[in-house]
Amino acid sequence: MSFDLHTHSTVSDGTESPAHVVSEAARAGLAGLALTDHDSTAGWDEARAAAESHGLRFIPGSEITSKSQGTSVHMLSYLHDPKDVGMVELNATARGGRVERAKRICERLAEDFPITWDSVLEHVGEDATIGRPHLADALVAVGAVPDRGTAFHRYLHKGSKYYVGQDSPHPVEVISTVRAAGGVPVIAHAMAATRGGTLSMTELEELVEAGMCGVEVHHRDNTAEGRQLLLDLAARHDLIVTGSSDYHGLSGKPNRLGENCTDRQQLQRILELGTGARAYNGTR
Template sequence: MSFDLHTHSTASDGTEPPAHVVAEAARAGLRGIALTDHDSTAGWAEALAAAEEHGIGLIPGMEITSKTAAASVHMLSYLHDPEHPGLLELNAATRGGRVERAKHIAERLAEDFPISWELVLEQVEDGASIGRPHIADALVAAGVVRERSEAFDKYIHRSSKYYVGQDSPHPTEVVRRVREAGGVPVIAHAMAGKRGNTLDVDELEELVEAGMLGVEIWHRDNTEEGKQILLDLARRHDLIITGSSDYHGVSGKPNTLGENTTDPEHVARLLEAASGTDAYNIHP
């Protein structure tokens, strides 16, 4: 009976509605999950209702995009106040940056393929935070590729001529805002080298000094060497250690709910550290 603390729904770039993600987690025998859509809390209410229906625990969260000079950094925020002004301001800016970036990628792709911005928008649920997966879905809809993963592999990976970076806040600023909102900041897949540049140990130490409380170690994209670096960091600073699937739906990514999980001891520490909002039915 474990906890999967990193999942996505159609409130951002997942392929299943929040209620369906929760129902699938219950069917998988998980004790609880965190819903962590990109730069959005729009799925919280639906996920909570589903958690009540299925008798499964729910930790409301969010994945926030940030960037250093050399690396893209995703920070998971758990149990923050969704109405905190500072975090709302940051989210609004980040979501605006996501839209502009997606437009630029779509424009570049449109020079070579039969897609348009309108086709991309057709792939996005109302109120959802837009991202590259929606562009991938547009390429599928246009018949350019068969599935999302093929679109990423061929056309919208970081080395592609179609790729466009995103303007994002520095991760230390994200950590500060999350803490101010009563949330628990945990860095996501920090040693996923195949995604691009990763932070070095000094930069990770800087995040701890800024108030970061945890590291997501058990994630399929972290390298074995990277996991050890993160474990050493966690031991030095007594950080919360999490594991998760980064689930995006059956047709979103190959990641399976519960493929990596978080120990109840660390879930309990996460709950104790939070003051922004409550978890539902979580009793580690």
């Protein structure tokens, strides 16, 4: 029984609705999935209803961007209270920061490509969390690149003249906020060297001390050596070990649902620790 605990929908930077993501999970033969849109819980209800209709277990979550000494750190949060004041404020601040960042990147791109802020917004769903993938979609629409991946490779990567960084909270703050909201914080793709810098083992140990509950080990962007380091860390501290696809839709990224999964035993640990979203905890 396999579970994919890292997926995105049109509520953030995915290309499929929450319900469609769930239907694709059913098609892939998964027993369940987590929807982890960036800085938002807006897709939970739709995904849960779809999961019930397909007989899948739904685990509500989100992905929160943080930063430690210039290194971007993505923290997955499962089963937190979506109405918790701390989480609401954290998400609102992050979403506002994403908008300002996207506008600045758009201004830089507009110097060389025929795109505008309005043309970017055409690719953003209602109440969706905006991100660089939407800028990539705007570049595709004007014929500057053939797809999102090429847009990132050529123009939207860190180090590009168009790139703008994002102000983000420290991961310790995110962990503290998630735990206070009854959620389960699990660091995402912590050894994805191709995405940029990664945390040192000392920094990861500090996050464990701060209350981090698990590590996403089985992810296509983690190096083989990095996976082993994460497994060793998990063994030392009895951390939850997860695996997932980081699915963004069939046309979003090459990642495919179920390419990496979490087993039922590890999922059960998350379900037992997550107390914030009780209305969702029993969803099959």
